[in-house]
Amino acid sequence: xxRNRVMIGAVPVGGGAPVSIQSMTNTDTRDTEATxxxxxxxxxxxxxxxxxxxxxxxxxxxxxxIVKRIHIPLVADIHFDHRLAIAAIGAGVAKxxxxxxxxxxxxxxxxxxxxxxxxxxxxxxxVNGGSLEKDLLEKYGVTAEAMxxxxxxxxxxxxxxGFSDIVLSLKSSDVKTTVEAYRRAAGLLPYPLHLGIxxxxxxxxxxxxxxxxxxSLLLDGIGDTMRVSLTGGVIEEVEAAKKILAALDIRRxxxxxxxxxxxxxxxxxxxSIVERVxxxxxxxxxxxxKVAVMGCAVNGPGEAREADIGIAFGSVNxxxxxxxxxxxxxxxxxxxxxxxxxxxxxxTKE
Numbered sequence: 001x002x003r004n005r006v007m008i009g010a011v012p013v014g015g016g017a018p019v020s021i022q023s024m025t026n027t028d029t030r031d032t033e034a035t036x037x038x039x040x041x042x043x044x045x046x047x048x049x050x051x052x053x054x055x056x057x058x059x060x061x062x063x064x065x066i067v068k069r070i071h072i073p074l075v076a077d078i079h080f081d082h083r084l085a086i087a088a089i090g091a092g093v094a095k096x097x098x099x100x101x102x103x104x105x106x107x108x109x110x111x112x113x114x115x116x117x118x119x120x121x122x123x124x125x126x127v128n129g130g131s132l133e134k135d136l137l138e139k140y141g142v143t144a145e146a147m148x149x150x151x152x153x154x155x156x157x158x159x160x161x162g163f164s165d166i167v168l169s170l171k172s173s174d175v176k177t178t179v180e181a182y183r184r185a186a187g188l189l190p191y192p193l194h195l196g197i198x199x200x201x202x203x204x205x206x207x208x209x210x211x212x213x214x215x216s217l218l219l220d221g222i223g224d225t226m227r228v229s230l231t232g233g234v235i236e237e238v239e240a241a242k243k244i245l246a247a248l249d250i251r252r253x254x255x256x257x258x259x260x261x262x263x264x265x266x267x268x269x270x271x272s273i274v275e276r277v278x279x280x281x282x283x284x285x286x287x288x289x290k291v292a293v294m295g296c297a298v299n300g301p302g303e304a305r306e307a308d309i310g311i312a313f314g315s316v317n318x319x320x321x322x323x324x325x326x327x328x329x330x331x332x333x334x335x336x337x338x339x340x341x342x343x344x345x346x347x348t349k350e
Contacts, residue, residue: 003015003016003190003191003192003193003224004164004166004190004191004192005017005192006122006165006166006167006191006192007122008020008049008073008075008094008095008122008167008225009049009072009073009094009095010073011048011049011072011073013049013167013192013194013224013225014167014191014192014193014224015192017224018250018251019218019223019224019225019226019245019250019251020048020049020224020225020226021046021047021048021049021225021226021227021238021241021242021245022047022048022049022050022051022075022194022225022226022227022241023042023047023050023051023227023234023237023238023241024050024051024052024053024077024227024229024234024237025038025039025042025050025051025052025053025234026038026234027052029052029053029054029055029059029062029063029066030056030058030059030062031062032062032065032066035052035062035066036065036066036069036070038234039052039066039070039072039074040070041234041235042072042234042235042238043070043071043072045235045238045239046238046239046242046253047072047238048072048073049072049073049075049094049095049225050070050072050073050074050075051074051075051076051077051097051227052066052074052075052076052077053076053077053079054076054077054078054084054085054087054088054093055079055084056084057084057087059084060084060087060088060090060091061091063076063088063091063092063093064091064092067091067092067093068092073093073094073095074092074093074094075093075094075095075096075097075124076088076089076093076095076096076097077097077126078096078097078098078099078103079098079099079102079103080102080103080104081104082098082103082104082108082109082111082112083108085098085112085115085116086111086112086115089115089116089119089121093121094121094122095121095122095123095124095167096112096116096121096122096123096124097123097124097126098112098123098124098125098126098154099126099127099128099131100125100126100127100133100150100151100153100154101127101128101131101132101133101150102131103154106157109154109157109158109161110157110161113157113158113161113162113163114161114162114163116163116165117162117163117165120165121165122165122166122167123158123163123165123166123167124166124167124168124169124194125151125154125155125158125166125167125168125169125191126169126171126194127147127150127151127168127169127170127171127181128171128172128198129142129147129171129172129173129174129177129178129198130142130172130173130198130199132146132147132150133150136149136150142172142174142177143177144170144177144178144180144181144184145184147170147172147177147181148170148181148184148185148188151168151170151185151189152185152188152189155168155189155191166191167191167192167193167194167224167225168185168189168191168192168193168194169193169194169195169196170182170185170193171196171197171198171229172197172198173197173198173199175197175209175212175213178196178197178198178213179213179216179217182195182217182222182223183217183220183222186220186222192224192225193222193223193224193225194223194224194225194226194227195213195214195217195218195222195223195224195225195226195227196210196214196226196227196228196229197209197210197213197214197228197229198229199229201230201231202230202231202232206228206229206230206231207228207230207240210228210229210230210240210244211240211244211247214226214228214244215244215247215248218244218245218248218250219248226241226244226245227241228240228241228244242254246288252288253288254286254288255281255282255286255287255288255289255290255291255347256288256289256290256291257274257277257278257281257291257292257293258290258291258292258293258294258303258307258310259274259292259293259294259295260293260294260295260296260299260300260303262295263295263296265295265296265297265298266295266296266313267295267296267313267314267315268295268313268332270293270295270313273293273313273336274293276336276340277291277293277339277340277343280340280343280344281343281344281347285348286347286348287346287347287348288347289307289308289309289343289346289347290306290307290308291307291308291309291310291343291347292304292306292307292309292310292311292312292321293310293311294310294311294312294313295312295313296312296313296314297312297314300312300313301319301321304319304320304321305321305324305325307321307322308322308346308347309321309322309327309339309342309343309346310322311335311336311339313332316331316332317329317330317331317332317335318330318332318335318336318339320335320338320339320342322342322346327342
């Protein structure tokens with residue numbers, strides 16, 4: 001099913017637009033300076049849409065100032081009180097997120113729908129496995145069926161009041177439940193889908209859970225915008241999202257380095273060479289090319305030929321490949337420096 005296109009400020013979501021990267025501030029939104037500072041850091045890291053919680057009137061007043069000082073769309077995260085969503089729209093946010101499990105009565109949703117429509121502000125229906133409606137929990141438990149029914153119910157409510165500028169998310173801390181919910185929703189509803197594994201945790205485990213869940217959906221062609229939810233650092237969320245998209249060749253904003261795991265045939269310290277290549281190609285304005293660093297002649301030449309530039313090591317020399325063929329061979333260790341300089345030239349944007 002094709003997705004509707006929704007504009008979050010100047011960022012298109014759905015309708016064939018590139019998958020956009022989101023994060024959420026973890027500052028107290030009432031602290032304007034801290035929140036602006038964090039958003040500017042997120043912008044620099046590559047975040048394209050940012051969300052901040054709005055839980056009282058002081059947050060609303062801070063948001064009014066924040067939107068003047070940042071350069072990416074700000075989304076107001078709303079729970080319990082639809083009136084804060086309406087106030088946030090008045091303060092200039094580009095989108096509001098509501099939680100169907102706690103947003104309140106249909107009368108309040110109707111009021112919010114009319115306000116959002118009048119101001120051209122989209123609404124994300126943010127279903128969360130940890131805060132589903134009581135009747136759905138009694139009927140299904142925390143399942144994909146319950147999450148999709150919650151999303152459908154609130155989408156129909158917004159549509160009932162003439163509002164269709166909707167984005168949908170269906171997040172659970174359970175990867176399988178999340179993936180199943182999104183797959184079900186993708187065949188039922190035309191709204192852009194915001195992907196994520198909620199409460200994924202922190203560190204390597206959280207990254208793996210997010211990569212598996214979000215990556216599975218993206219490989220299915222499901223998903224229009226994404227947030228990698230990590231306990232702790234928001235910058236790491238953006239970096240992780242970029243890596244997931246690059247690994248799937250959906251978006252390549254950085255150099256992709258392919259390297260082998262090494263075996264008994266390897267006669268060089270490949271790990272240190274890969275690290276040297278990574279450091280040399282980690283500069284601002286890099287062209288997103290594929291670089292192969294391979295340890296021997298088994299898979300090395302094939303992988304190197306398929307890269308924009310690649311090197312395959314022997315015991316005393318190495319062959320450098322590009323454009324599908326050998327560019328040159330040279331002796332160790334000098335060939336490493338020569339290869340790195342050629343790779344830097346290739347990935348430097350003109």
